[in-house]
Amino acid sequence: MFVLCTIAGVFCLIYFLLLLIYSGLNTAFYLVWPVLSAGFLLTGWLFRIRFFQQLPAPVRTGLLLFLSVCLAFFLGVEGMILKGSLTMPKESQDYVIVLGAHVRPEGPSRALALRLDKAYEYAMEYPDAVLIVSGGQGGNEPCAESTAMKQYLTEKGIPAERILEESQSTNTRENLIFSKELIPEGVSVGIISNGFHICRALHLARTLGYDNPSGIPARSDLATQPTNLLREFFAVVKDFWLIR
Numbered sequence: 001m002f003v004l005c006t007i008a009g010v011f012c013l014i015y016f017l018l019l020l021i022y023s024g025l026n027t028a029f030y031l032v033w034p035v036l037s038a039g040f041l042l043t044g045w046l047f048r049i050r051f052f053q054q055l056p057a058p059v060r061t062g063l064l065l066f067l068s069v070c071l072a073f074f075l076g077v078e079g080m081i082l083k084g085s086l087t088m089p090k091e092s093q094d095y096v097i098v099l100g101a102h103v104r105p106e107g108p109s110r111a112l113a114l115r116l117d118k119a120y121e122y123a124m125e126y127p128d129a130v131l132i133v134s135g136g137q138g139g140n141e142p143c144a145e146s147t148a149m150k151q152y153l154t155e156k157g158i159p160a161e162r163i164l165e166e167s168q169s170t171n172t173r174e175n176l177i178f179s180k181e182l183i184p185e186g187v188s189v190g191i192i193s194n195g196f197h198i199c200r201a202l203h204l205a206r207t208l209g210y211d212n213p214s215g216i217p218a219r220s221d222l223a224t225q226p227t228n229l230l231r232e233f234f235a236v237v238k239d240f241w242l243i244r
Contacts, residue, residue, distance in 0.1 A: 001043075001047040002044045002047040002048045003044075004044075005043045005044030005047060006040070006041065006044045008040040009036075009037045009039075009040030009041035009044060010037070012033045012034070012036045012037035013037040015226065016030065016031075016033035016034050016037065018223070019223070019224070019227065022223050022224075023110075023223075023224065026102075029227065030227065032230065032231075033227075077233050077236055077237060078229060078233060080199050080236065081196055081199045081200075081229060081232050081233070081236060082229075083199070084195070084196075084198035084199030084200075084202065084215055084217070085194075085195025085196055085198055085199075085217045085220075086195070086217070087198065087214075087215050087217065088214075088215075088216065088217070089190055089214035089215075089216065091188070092125075092126040092128070092188075093126070093129055093188045093189060093190035093214055093216075094128070094188045094189070095129070095130050095131075095132060095182075095183050095187055095188070095190070096119065096122060096123075096129050096130070096131050096132065096189070096190040096191070096192055096216065097132045097134055097175065097176070097179045097189065097190070097191050097192065098115055098131060098132065098133050098134065098149060099134055099172060099175050099191065099192065099193040099201060100112065100133070100134050100135020100136075100145035100146065100169070100175060101115065101135070101145065101194075102141065102145075103135075103141045103143065103145050103148040104141075105142045107148060107152070110221045110224075111220070111221055111228075112145070113152070114194060114219050114220065114221065115192055115193055115194060115218045116149055116152045117218065117219075118192050118216065118217075118219070119131055119133075119153060119192050119218075120153060120156050120157075120158060122192065123153070123158050123162065129162075130162055130163075130164065131153065131163045131164070132164045132165075132166055132179045132182055132183070133145075133146045133149035133150050133153070133163060133164070133165055133166070134146060134169055134175040134176075134178065134179045135149065135166070135169060135175065136167050136170050136174075137167070138170070144165075144167040145167075146165040146166055146167040147165070147167065150163050164182050166178045166179045166181075172197070172200065173204050176191075176201070176204055176205050180208065180209070180210065189205075189211075189213045189214070190213070190214045190215070190216045191215055191216060192216045192217075192218055193215075193217070193218065194217070194219070194220045194221075194228070195218065195219065195220050196220055196225070196228045197232065198215035198216075199215075199232075199236060200232065200236050200239055201215065202215050203236075203239060203240060
């Protein structure tokens with residue numbers, strides 16, 4: 001266990017450094033990796049000095065049971081997230097909401113560009129689908145996300161009249177609330193986001209009154225995928241627990 005914990009700690013630290021090189025410290029959540037690294041290394045040291053073997057047997061059993069339940073819960077939630085990333089609607093959707101993400105001065109972030117590429121691909125395959133680009137302007141963004149999203153799609157050849165803008169929202173829940181106002185009753189609705197985000201987006205849509213929404217997963221940025229999956233675990237737990 002000492003070796004395994006040490007390897008895990010070193011991996012977390014190396015991954016954190018690679019994230020800094022790849023994209024910089026653009027979210028405070030990246031700091032979870034050095035924290036995890038310290039936790040693994042400390043646990044490995046405790047195994048090395050045989051700390052756990054010195055604990056009373058009932059304490060060791062209780063600790064092992066608690067950790068086993070936590071691990072099973074974590075894997076279960078991650079399984080839900082991964083399952084959402086693999087779903088695709090069997091039929092074309094009348095309206096497709098493209099959820100916003102961070103926009104930089106030079107254009108859409110990597111995550112948002114992947115969503116928009118999927119939207120372009122879907123729009124080309126289903127020419128009758130109406131796209132709704134959804135996202136307001138954050139304090140560190142040069143324009144509303146919807147504006148940058150529409151520009152990206154029109155530059156790729158999607159007619160502007162096929163694209164509706166929702167520019168008020170600041171999070172996924174608001175994306176869906178304000179986009180719903182643009183959608184007629186009785187039509188089918190798809191939601192495009194990166195694969196790791198689809199599970200939570202569909203749950204929120206159902207709680208907001210969407211009738212059988214469909215997820216349309218876009219690819220995820222491979223380098224940041226471990227971070228996204230870990231962060232989404234906490235987001236899914238929060239939303240499924242608090243929003244019903």
